[in-house]
Amino acid sequence: KAGVTQTPRYLIKTRGQQVTLSCSPISGHRSVSWYQQTPGQGLQFLFEYFSETQRNKGNFPGRFSGRQFSNSRSEMNVSTLELGDSALYLCASSSRAGGIQETQYFGPGTRLLVL
Amino acid sequence: AQTVTQSQPEMSVQEAETVTLSCTYDTSESDYYLFWYKQPPSRQMILVIRQEAYKQQNATENRFSVNFQKAAKSFSLKISDSQLGDAAMYFCAYFNNDMRFGAGTRLTVKP
Numbered sequence A: 001k002a003g004v005t006q007t008p009r010y011l012i013k014t015r016g017q018q019v020t021l022s023c024s025p026i027s028g029h030r031s032v033s034w035y036q037q038t039p040g041q042g043l044q045f046l047f048e049y050f051s052e053t054q055r056n057k058g059n060f061p062g063r064f065s066g067r068q069f070s071n072s073r074s075e076m077n078v079s080t081l082e083l084g085d086s087a088l089y090l091c092a093s094s095s096r097a098g099g100i101q102e103t104q105y106f107g108p109g110t111r112l113l114v115l
Numbered sequence B: 001a002q003t004v005t006q007s008q009p010e011m012s013v014q015e016a017e018t019v020t021l022s023c024t025y026d027t028s029e030s031d032y033y034l035f036w037y038k039q040p041p042s043r044q045m046i047l048v049i050r051q052e053a054y055k056q057q058n059a060t061e062n063r064f065s066v067n068f069q070k071a072a073k074s075f076s077l078k079i080s081d082s083q084l085g086d087a088a089m090y091f092c093a094y095f096n097n098d099m100r101f102g103a104g105t106r107l108t109v110k111p
Helices: none
Strands: A005-007 A010-013 A019-024 A031-038 A042-050 A053-057 A064-068 A074-078 A087-094 A110-114 B003-005 B010-014 B019-021 B024-026 B033-039 B046-052 B064-069 B074-079 B088-095 B099-101 B105-110
Touching: A005 A087, A010 A019, A019 A087, A019 A110, A031 A074, A031 B099, A042 A064, A042 B099, A074 A087, B003 B088, B003 B099, B010 B019, B019 B105, B024 B074, B033 B064, B033 B074, B046 B064, B046 B074, B074 B088
Parallel strands: A010 A110, B010 B105
Antiparallel strands: A005 A019, A019 A074, A031 A042, A031 A087, A042 A053, A064 A074, A087 A110, B003 B024, B019 B074, B033 B046, B033 B088, B064 B074, B088 B099, B088 B105
8 A cells, every 4th residue: 555645745935925735645544634843842733634524633823724635635734834834744644433543654744944 | 631751852772782762641531542653864754563551461563562551651662672773763652632742762773
């Protein structure tokens, strides 16, 4: 099976712009979670989507949003970028069937630099 | 809120020897999952081992094993016969409703 893929792998934006990151889960996985990783804050949970519905949300401002499509692919959007949004954004997928946690498998990440 | 603490920012081990990475967590839940993930320089997060809280038996995966002490809320990772490829950041993670990660332990393996 192909693993979790994320595009683009690298991105440079300027303050005030918006960005959209994409994640394709492992085939058959219906849950997609997003994480932000920074040297200062470590790994932080952004949100989880399951069957096109946001199931959980971390403590991030409304500038961070996401969605999931019927094929389970997910996108994450950050509007009005700030310098502090520079980070590695990781996506993880799992089967997460019936509320039972299955192991999350991570993609390679998208490294975002905000100038 | 659930928190995960890894008290060792850095650890070092000689090749072929054994090393233990520590992790403690705070929760009021009785049902949850614990994970160890490895993040090499490529930044790809790789699952090392998983433990369900309802299972008393400690999980093992080849050279990797855990010491799960539910009452003490402790979840340490033991790496036996360390190899150069084990060098990475290791993250302990707790899952109940969402995933919470520790700050990580950077493991260096000396040849």
